[in-house]
Amino acid sequence: MKKSDFYFDLPERLIAQHPLEQRDASRLLVLNRADGSVTHRHFRDLIEYVQPGDCIVFNNSRVIPARLMGHAVGRTTPIEVLLLTDKGDGLWECLTRPGRKTREGVELTFGDGMLTATVEKVQPDGNRLIRFHYEGIFLEILDQLGTMPLPPYIKEKLEDQERYQTVYSKTPGSAAAPTAGLHFTDEMLDALQNKGVKLAFVTLHVGLGTFRPVKEEEITDHVMHSEFYMMDEATAEQINSTRKAGGKIWAVGTTASRTLETIADEDGLVRAQSGWTDIFIYPGYRFKAVDHLVTNFHLPESTLMMLISAFASREMVMEAYRQAIEQEYRFFSFGDSMLLY
Template identity: 60%
Template sequence: MKRQDFYFDLPQELIAQDPLEDRSGSRLLVLDKESGDVSHHTFREIVDYLEPGDCLVLNDTKVIPARLIGSKIGTDAKIEILLLKRKENDIWETLVKPGKKAKPGTKISFGDGLLVGEVVDIVEEGNRLVKFHYEGIFEEILDQLGQMPLPPYITHQLEDKNRYQTVYAKHSGSAAAPTAGLHFTPELLEKIEKKGIDIAKVTLHVGLGTFRPVKVDDILEHHMHSEFYRIEQSEADKINRAKETGHRVICVGTTSCRTIESAADENGKLRECSGWTEIFIYPGYQFKVLDCLLTNFHLPESTLIMLVSALAGREHVLAAYEEAVKERYRFFSFGDAMFIK
């Protein structure tokens, strides 16, 4: 299976640069995975596509303001750090720009020394292990100094940090938002629950590997970055119950999908667990738990469009994307949504 099989032509101006003021006012393209039929709606109409007894699975990870801009102690050269993964003892795996200025031993000051990072090692793909020195609580300092790590295709400054956060974000640790969830408002979730739909929350801390392009021609040679996930027993029970009673499990976003598909046993059963996943879902994959997916529109040739194609078929997905381009849908993180039923 070739990377080029998942290419589509996207006009630059359809890449959404800013979130809509009304979260649930986005557009919603509904794709029937069996027939390939599409229809056009407003996001809040998603309620009409959910049935009592279904289980809606949300990823309640919280994006940390992981982008830090500081200066190299000794030369004052500007250095930018992106926090990727928390290790132990205040050490983080990071992406440093420019990397050549960040040899082991380099010290970087943020916020006039409120936070100091020391490069301790170089790991895979040139990422740096950085040990942080500070007084007080790391999260509070990060909140004060850090910026939201917006994807590379968003060039606008974000006015309100909370708009790159779902309304149900709870557990800090993501370097990117689970963007399909950005469309929900508390009112819409309440309406969904009132209709008799179970809402289960799982956690997957989204890594920047989400945006990592597939560079190899043969997609099977692509290596996924690992991401940490956790499922509590109460939430596993809700998902299992939907399956056992013949109802649907509907994931909000590819991250929720990767979580439950990674955690399920061979019979599609879930239990309380946590761990790291490198699951790569592409056409030919047999879903163990997921029935339907609510997701945004993804980058050409990305692992995410491959995942969506595994569920609805490559031809159906590319035809739906072509329709979305024609209808001027907004693409990527701050863009519109698609429901695959």
């Protein structure tokens, strides 16, 4: 299967530059996988589709202010560092710009020396392994010095940083938001529970590899990035009891989907665990754990387009996207939502 099979032409005006004032006021395109029919609703209508006894699985990872601006010690040229993956003991995998200014051994400083760092290794893909030196709590320093790493297609300034967090975000560690969950409000979560729906939470720290373009024309040649995930005993029990009772498992976002499909056995049952996943889901994959999927609209030729095309079919998804463009849905991180039902 070719990368170009997942291409579509998107007018730039449809790329959402800011979130709507009310999270659940976004539009919801409902794709019925049984017959390919499309219905146009609003996100708050999602509650009508979820049944008592179902379980919705959310990714509770929280975005960290991962973009740092500093410079090399003794220099004045600005250097941007984007934190990607925590390797432990102050060591992070990072993107840097300009790369030529961050060779191995370069010493960096941020915030008048509040935070310093050493470039320890330049990896084959160009990412840097950088060790940070500081006193106190690293995340508190990031809160002071860092900014939210919004995707490059968002050109407008985000006034309220919490709008790039889900209302249920809990565990810091993502370089990008699990954006399918941005539409949920506390009131919606309460309404779902009052309807008899179980709410379960996994953690998958979203890396920017999710958004990197697929370069190979044959998609099977693409090498997927790894992301860290966690599922606790309580969540595993909620999912397994739902499955055994005949309820449906809903995944909010491709990150929750990848976590569930990484952990699930052939019967869709899961167990508490943590680790790294590089699962790459594309057409031909058989889903084991996810029955219904809530997701945003994705970039052309992305691994996320390939995942949802595996969940429905490429033809159904491309037709749904054609209708979304025709109806002028808002696209990408701050855009509208889609239910594959």
